[in-house]
Amino acid sequence: MRELDKLDKEIIMLLQEDARYSNTFIAQKLEVSEGTVRSRVNRMLEEQVFEFVIHSKPEKIGLSVSAIIFICTELGYQDKAANELSRQPEVRFVSVFSGPYDLIIQAYFSSNDKLVEFINQKLSNIEGISSVSVSIELKKYKDSFNYAEF
Missing domain, CATH: 3.30.70.920 (Lrp/AsnC effector binding domain/regulation of amino acid metabolism (RAM) domain)
Structure with missing residues (x-):
């Protein structure tokens, strides 16, 4: 696993804020392409940096x-x-x-x-x-x- 850079960390922080944010929304917010966000999210999922789960009350x-x-x-x-x-x-x-x-x-x-x-x-x-x-x-x-x- 490679070290997370500033963009990876910003993506994670936004997803922690609301995991329903689309790649397009995150890309606009961080001023990068949707493809960049998509590939970063997919890589971090593959490397098990995070996972998407339902946290019920x-x-x-x-x-x-x-x-x-x-x-x-x-x-x-x-x-x-x-x-x-x-x-x-x-x-x-x-x-x-x-x-x-x-x-x-x-x-x-x-x-x-x-x-x-x-x-x-x-x-x-x-x-x-x-x-x-x-x-x-x-x-x-x-x-x-x-x-x-x-």
Whole structure:
């Protein structure tokens, strides 16, 4: 992958503003040709610099409970547990962090009962998970995939 230049970064910033912007609109805004924008976007997609996704609002589709779940695993089971967690439809995010927990996940549920069911029926059956700690989101101030300008 080659390094992103100023034009690549400007295209990304505009698409972060509104991914529905057409190549023609972006080209006019940046004073370049539509073909330049199209080829840059296609190259960045191929190089996986970004991807287009639908970011639905969980609460608007019936998922009113958002939880961050902190997980401790037995030695040697971190990757296996992370891969199994990644396959769970409720789970949006799985990552390894430094600190007291081996894995941190974010998951969405339609109710507290569904969260409890997930913990007791799914997490308890994943080999290598030794303990979990659950934090439920009480109030959201920001949920964005726009990053600081670069």
